Every structure is written in structure tokens, then in C-alpha cells.
Amino acid sequence: MAEFTLDDLRRILRAGAGVDEQTDLDGEHFADTAFADLGYDSLALLELVNRVEREYGIGIPDGDLAHTQSPREVLAYVHAKLREARV
Amino acid sequence: MSASGIRPGRRGRSVVTGIGVVAPTGIGAARHWESVLAGKSGIGRITRFDPTGYPVRVAGEVPGFRAGEQVPGRLVPQTDRFTHFALAAAEDALTDAAADPATLPEYEMAVVTASSSGGTEFGQHEMENLYQQGSSWVGAYQSIAWFYAATTGQVSIRHGMRGPCGVICGEQAGGLDAxxxxRRLLDTGSRLVLSGGTDASLCPYGVVAQLSTGHLSAEDDPARAYLPFDAAASGFVPGEGGAILVVENAESARARGVPSYGELLGYAAGFDPTTDGTAARHTVLVSVIRRTLADAGLTPDAVDMVFADASGVPAEDLAEARAIAEVFGPGGVPVTAPKTLTGRLYAGGAALDVATALLALSAGVIPHTAGLGRPAPGCEIDLVLDRPRQTDPRTALVLARGHGGFTSALLVGAGDRDALKR
Known part of the structure; x- marks a missing residue:
């Protein structure tokens, strides 16, 4: 089963929603920076969810990640989903 | 107070202080203007997709546009190419006008652009995802990238312009309507408006959608494919790109201490739903030109040059020539169509024509219509051919007609910016 890391999250954000010049996704505080402060809105999160679903073969119900604040929260959520899928 | 919200008798002066161009003739107003003076065409065989097997294989493509360098990174995957063009042109226009939106009241700045095809290429890509892979492969940004107001919205957000924003869909005439x-917005509380239009529909879906008009040229030779007012006219070549202008009220521009390329002196629009036969087209255009002049408080002899709509469809060219001859007299005013270098740019076409007209006024030159051979019989107009005329024009009338009957005219007058004068 595929792993899902912060690097995967960065890669998917870059491909799906792009990165502004003033935003540093590789900064050390990336995981705990609010998506809003990284320049990502609800549509960017929707795109992220779609891509994670497709790539990792998991279902993410509508709204589950709609109010997610930070990359670390997404990481925890997806890890839990992947564990569910294994059992 | 009239229905438009403008008090009768009150009309401020509206001036253009900044120009941003993304066109087949080049990126940036200076490069575009050099191409116009040199008669350097941006029309060639389509490279954005393989046109083999399509009835239209020649177009005006913007050379060397790199979205990754000219558009904020986040907006590259989130928006269509027509929005990329407008974001780049808006940035250039604001720089050209020395206008920093962060220092101006946000509710007194507005964005009004013209759109004709919307985000066609983006939409085609997502439709391919849909029918090749399934609905979960359709990107979330399809919801905001395809539609006509996408450009206005993204430009408005980018520059914090929260005044009355909107989009106008009037096909090739939309740039003038925007x-x-x-000008109306400047009379009702706005002080700066980013306006104009862009189009980028050179993808299979975009081109095929235009074929039903029967007006696109099937000619393979780029030098022969778009010859308006010419005996060999065979329709028009589609193009991509356009222009974004900074329009301000004159007091605001004066307070900022910036010169202007020119002033929007008069505008009128009409609609003619009958596209068969030339009689009505001619009549509506005559009326629109006369009302534009009346709006400016000027008579035909005050017009120094006309930028023609230049359809390239013989019956439409004849109707336009008849209208111009009826208002100005046969051969009564120099007529030009620099758009033979770009093809017709849909929502971007008339906006680019206004930009070219303003550059011509500031340079004191009437640019020529490059590439034509023998004038079509019956077109009794003084077409500026072969080379520019150094006649120091002070006014320019820009005409535009859109498929379905949109008919508009805008009269611009020279300003006090002459940096381009040679």
C-alpha cells in the first residue's frame, strides 16, 4: 500500500493548484502553516481531495476535509484512511 | 437621474493612461507597435495543435508567451490561457500607467473585460478527462476557469479592485463595449478601470465551434488567408491575444501626474440580428457611427482615421465600406486595418485595435494595412496601404462587429503622451 508523506502533499498541491512565488512549500513550518496562509482556498482543498482519492484509491466523503486547517491535519486524516483500507 | 445612474449633463473625461498587449504581433505595447509599423505578420500555420484534417489550418498565435514567467504561479494551473493573457497584460498596463492599486481606494477601482469563448482550452482538457477517464478526473478549477467572467474575477482579486466589475460578451465587438x-463606471464613482479583452480559443474545440459561421478562411497560405477589402478576400483568420487598458477619469490621472495616450470621446452600440444580405448591416453601422460622433459632440470631418472592423467576408467588407463612405463621403477618411497582422482576436480584437489606435495617435502616424493586393470592387474607401502615413492624426474611430449582430464604435482622441513619436 502506498505511503502518503508531506512530500506527496507538496507534489499534489503543486500539480493541482500551483504555488505563488512568495510561498515556500519547502519551508520548515510547511506542515503547520494554515492552507489560507499558503494561498490555498476551499477550491484548492477540493482539488487536493480529488487527486488524493484518485492516486491512493481511497474514498474521502464530501466535507470531511473542507475545514482542514493545515497540511499536518491532511496527513493525519489520509494516514487514518489508508490504515482503514488495509484492514 | 437616468436608468444608467448617470445624471444628465454630467460626463467626466475618460483617459487611457496604460496599455498592456499580448498579441500575435508581440508581447508588450512597444513590440506590437514595432510590428505594426513594419507590417510584420503574426499569422502562420497553427502550432498549438496539429491542424491537419481541420478545415482551418492558419491562425495568429502569440509568440513566446510563457505562463510560468508571466502569470502568478498559483494561477497557472487554476485558469485558462485567455486569463493568463489578461493577467499579464493587466500587469503591464498598470506598470505603464505608473498605477499602484495598493495606494488607491479599493472600491473606486473596477475591472470590465470582454469575453467571447471563455476558457475554451481549459474546458476541452477537462472534457477529455471526463470522457476518457471519468467524472472524478475533472479538475475542481473547471468550475471557475471556463466561464466568461473568469478573467475579470481573477484580475479583480489579484489587484484588489473591488468596485463594480463585470464582463461583456459581444463577440468581436465586445472590446469596445467594455x-x-x-466610461459609464468612471461617471458613477469609479476612478480607475482595467478594461479591454482577450481570447485564446486556438484549440480544436475552440476552432470547431467557430466553423459554423462559415466565415473562417480555409486558405493554407498565411499571406493569402486574411485579405479584408481585397478582391481575393476569403474570410478571416482566427487569432489569440488582446489588450488591457487602464482607463481613468482625467482628474484622477492629473492628480497622479501621469500623461495619457488619449481620451475616450464617444461611444455607441447597435444590434442587427439579420446577418444575411448587406443592407441592414450597412444601415446599423451608419447609425452607430453617427451616434458615436453625436456622443462626442463632433462632426465627421473631425475624424482623422478609421480602424475598420475588416471582416474579410466580402459581403461584410462591402457593407462596412458603404457605411464609411455614407458617413464620410467616398474616400473621405483614411481607413486602416492593422489586424491583417494578427487575424481576428474575438474579444481581444477590438481592444487591441483601440490600443493600436492610441499608439498611432501618440506617434502621430496612421498605420497601414499590410499584405493587401487589389481592392475589392465597390469598396469606395481610402484604404491606407503599403506604408504608414505621417499625418499627425488627432482622432481615431474604431469600428467592430460581432457575429450575430453586435455593432459598436468608439472614438478616441490624442492625449499628451508622445513617448513613441519618432
Whole structure:
């Protein structure tokens, strides 16, 4: 089963929603920076969810990640989903 | 107070202080203007997709546009190419006008652009995802990238312009209508409007959608494919790109201490739903030109040059020539169509024509219509051919007609910016 890391999250954000010049996704505080402060809105999160679903073969119900604040929260959520899928 | 919200008798002066161009003739107003003076065409065989097997294989493509360098990174995957063009042109226009939106009141700045195809290429890509892979492969940004107001919205957000924003869909005439609307906004509380239009529909879906008009040229030779007012006219070549202008009220521009390329002196629009036969087209255009002049408080002899709509469809060219001859007299005013270098740019076409007209006024030159051979019989107009005329024009009338009957005209007058004068 595929792993899902912060690097995967960065890669998917870059491909799906792009990165502004003033935003540093590789900064050390990336995981705990609010998506809003990284320049990502609800549509960017929707795109992220779609891509994670497709790539990792998991279902993410509508709204589950709609109010997610930070990359670390997404990481925890997806890890839990992947564990569910294994059992 | 009239229905438009403008008090009768009150009309401020609207001036253009900044120009941003993304066109087949080049990126940036200076490069575009050099191409116009040199008669350097941006029309060639389509490279954005393989046109083999399509009835239209020649177009005006913007050379060397790199979205990754000219558009904020986040907006590259989130928006269509027509929005990329407008974001780049808006940035250039604001720089050109020395206008920093962060220092101006956010509710007194507005964005009004013209759109004709919307985000066609983006939409085609997502439709391919849909029918090749399934609905979960359709990107979330399809919801905001395809539609007509996408460009206005993204430009507005990018520059914090929260005044009355909107989009006008009037096919090839839309660029003039957007500028007409800008003038209204400047009379109702706005001080700066980003206006104009862009189009980028050179993808299979975009081109095929235009084929039903029967007006696109099937000619393979780029030098022969778009010859308006010419005996060999065979329709028009589609193009991509356009222009974004900074339009301000004259007091605001004066307070900022910036010169202007020119002033929007008069505007009018009409509609003619009958596209068969030339009689009605001619009549509506005559009426629109006369009302534009009346709006400016000027008579035909005050017009120094006309930028023609230049359809390239013989019956439409004849109707336009008849209208111009009826208002100005046969051969009564120099007529030009620099758009033979770009093809017809849909929502971007009339906006680019206004930009070219303003550059011509500031340079004191009537640019020529490059590439034509023998004038079509019956076109009794003084077409500027072969080379520019150094006649120091002070006014320019820009005409535009859109598929379905849109008919508009805008009269611009020279300003006090002459940096381009040679």
C-alpha cells in the first residue's frame, strides 16, 4: 500500500493548484502553516481531495476535509484512511 | 437621474493612461507597435495543435508567451490561457500607467473585460478527462476557469479592485463595449478601470465551434488567408491575444501626474440580428457611427482615421465600406486595418485595435494595412496601404462587429503622451 508523506502533499498541491512565488512549500513550518496562509482556498482543498482519492484509491466523503486547517491535519486524516483500507 | 445612474449633463473625461498587449504581433505595447509599423505578420500555420484534417489550418498565435514567467504561479494551473493573457497584460498596463492599486481606494477601482469563448482550452482538457477517464478526473478549477467572467474575477482579486466589475460578451465587438462601460463606471464613482479583452480559443474545440459561421478562411497560405477589402478576400483568420487598458477619469490621472495616450470621446452600440444580405448591416453601422460622433459632440470631418472592423467576408467588407463612405463621403477618411497582422482576436480584437489606435495617435502616424493586393470592387474607401502615413492624426474611430449582430464604435482622441513619436 502506498505511503502518503508531506512530500506527496507538496507534489499534489503543486500539480493541482500551483504555488505563488512568495510561498515556500519547502519551508520548515510547511506542515503547520494554515492552507489560507499558503494561498490555498476551499477550491484548492477540493482539488487536493480529488487527486488524493484518485492516486491512493481511497474514498474521502464530501466535507470531511473542507475545514482542514493545515497540511499536518491532511496527513493525519489520509494516514487514518489508508490504515482503514488495509484492514 | 437616468436608468444608467448617470445624471444628465454630467460626463467626466475618460483617459487611457496604460496599455498592456499580448498579441500575435508581440508581447508588450512597444513590440506590437514595432510590428505594426513594419507590417510584420503574426499569422502562420497553427502550432498549438496539429491542424491537419481541420478545415482551418492558419491562425495568429502569440509568440513566446510563457505562463510560468508571466502569470502568478498559483494561477497557472487554476485558469485558462485567455486569463493568463489578461493577467499579464493587466500587469503591464498598470506598470505603464505608473498605477499602484495598493495606494488607491479599493472600491473606486473596477475591472470590465470582454469575453467571447471563455476558457475554451481549459474546458476541452477537462472534457477529455471526463470522457476518457471519468467524472472524478475533472479538475475542481473547471468550475471557475471556463466561464466568461473568469478573467475579470481573477484580475479583480489579484489587484484588489473591488468596485463594480463585470464582463461583456459581444463577440468581436465586445472590446469596445467594455470600454464604453468603463466610461459609464468612471461617471458613477469609479476612478480607475482595467478594461479591454482577450481570447485564446486556438484549440480544436475552440476552432470547431467557430466553423459554423462559415466565415473562417480555409486558405493554407498565411499571406493569402486574411485579405479584408481585397478582391481575393476569403474570410478571416482566427487569432489569440488582446489588450488591457487602464482607463481613468482625467482628474484622477492629473492628480497622479501621469500623461495619457488619449481620451475616450464617444461611444455607441447597435444590434442587427439579420446577418444575411448587406443592407441592414450597412444601415446599423451608419447609425452607430453617427451616434458615436453625436456622443462626442463632433462632426465627421473631425475624424482623422478609421480602424475598420475588416471582416474579410466580402459581403461584410462591402457593407462596412458603404457605411464609411455614407458617413464620410467616398474616400473621405483614411481607413486602416492593422489586424491583417494578427487575424481576428474575438474579444481581444477590438481592444487591441483601440490600443493600436492610441499608439498611432501618440506617434502621430496612421498605420497601414499590410499584405493587401487589389481592392475589392465597390469598396469606395481610402484604404491606407503599403506604408504608414505621417499625418499627425488627432482622432481615431474604431469600428467592430460581432457575429450575430453586435455593432459598436468608439472614438478616441490624442492625449499628451508622445513617448513613441519618432
Amino acid at each position: 470600454l464604453g462601460q468603463s
